[in-house]
Amino acid sequence: MELKVVFLGTSGSMPTPERNLPSIALRRGRELFLFDVGEGTQRQLLKAGMGFKQKMYILITHLHLDHVSGLPGIIHTLSLLQRKAPLMVFGPPGTLEYVRSTIRRVGNLPFKVVVKEVSAGVVLRGPDYTVYAAWADHSCPCLAYAFVEDERPGRFYPERARALGVPEGPLWKKLQSGKPVILTTGKVVKPEDVCGPKRPGRKVVYSGDTRPCDSVVRLAEGADVLIHDSTFGEDMADRALEDGHSTASQAAEVAKKAGVLKLYLTHISPRYRDATPLLEEAVKVFPFTTLAEDLMEVDVKFRETPVGEECT
């Protein structure tokens, strides 16, 4: 199943002609997860060719306006589109009040908005994935989120199946999906007899607004993709500390400590019209770093190699 990150907005605090306010879309099959919904998110979604999904989850890191100012517009548009399916909104304490005031402004909705105020821990359990949160270190309560797929069955080895007398066909499929089979001889063949060790699912982590902190390092451990606050360059390290943000090289330190595969720098201060210097600072610390740009898409691939090696 395809897992795609689309950067809908990569600016911090205020937009620029090139960067919209914060929002990160994660699309997995027919499900859409929106992490933060800054002003203009609905239009960015349309520009990315994604539109709205029946199964849509909004996950808010914190209630600073630049991270939530797109929510009224999304709810208004979903209302005009006569959505019927409930809309799930997760966020820190205060989210319910914000959503309530938004709904009052829009008027009667043809769908339910289900708000869940969350804290560190499990936020959402899907059929084969889990979303976790951890407290980040910002100037207000701010959550970081991790989207983690369940482990996948190990690689299937046809030659082992043949050697054990399992005929090609439905029984192979059953074994591949992790279930044992009974042959006509009465012999039981288990998945581990014909498959390699279980393989990790994919993991995408978004820091929200944060100073570099251990809780985000732990949340991001071994992630395929870490999307981290990188508001400032080293020239503004004091300001980053004061405002509750990270510099690009601090984000890279977090990525290195967490042993992630790839780091994407986001929440770029509007002061950097050309943010290449931020990228240059980061790659000195962690080479597998990319400067996120609006509407950039990242296909998160399954990895076959151990954590720490480049595979995508």
Place this chain on the structure above:
Amino acid sequence: MELKVVFLGTSGSMPTPERNLPSIALRRGRELFLFDVGEGTQRQLLKAGMGFKQKMYILITHLHLDHVSGLPGIIHTLSLLQRKAPLMVFGPPGTLEYVRSTIRRVGNLPFKVVVKEVSAGVVLRGPDYTVYAAWADHSCPCLAYAFVEDERPGRFYPERARALGVPEGPLWKKLQSGKPVILTTGKVVKPEDVCGPKRPGRKVVYSGDTRPCDSVVRLAEGADVLIHDSTFGEDMADRALEDGHSTASQAAEVAKKAGVLKLYLTHISPRYRDATPLLEEAVKVFPFTTLAEDLMEVDVKFRETPVGEECT
């Protein structure tokens, strides 16, 4: 003094990849008037290279969310920019409550927001212009606005001044600005002795969301530019009536009745990815019609010719 209309958002109800939610900027010298502020307006302003002005006025036609959802973001950004000058916001009853709830969300502001709830009549009198409002005909109280410059002095004829013995220099300038002068001979020369008849200022009218209606026709009389609701084509005339909007040809009828110079169609329904058919319907009724596009700029020129003739 330059008078420029910039279409920041030309969609209706919801954005499309090509059209942002409603907002029309009118820039005159160092003053900026924003008519409606749909979500994404602040970014469109930046894209148009306009930014924020110290003398900035926001004029809201009505409180439907797609026309005001960009206000929180603007106020938030002005706050981050440490604006000191007051921000003036005009709109129909209900505007104060909306602005108050917005400010509560943003937090302490370093500037004052002055809200004036207005009705039909004079909204704002500037040094040499007036903004008027009239009630439009929408599904909720909705104002149309007219920006009208004062009359300008008539054309100055140097040969007449010379013939009357007025020496070239400061006295010419005084006469040109509409004031009489006394020559060394004691003779009084009045502006009308050396100037043609007073010339009209420029007039720009924005209908807001509306069915075709007489009050907007009257407000738009003789305007240089009429920007009119053109949500639907003739195929959707019933829907336009029901929802309180106009079709393109109804907008053209209004322009024709009001004897304006140019009509711009805006608030285009997202159903028309190609809105050329709307333009085609309108030009059959009123040839001087343009389909507004996002970030389109219109320089409104002074006219020397009588109303009804093409001069820009």
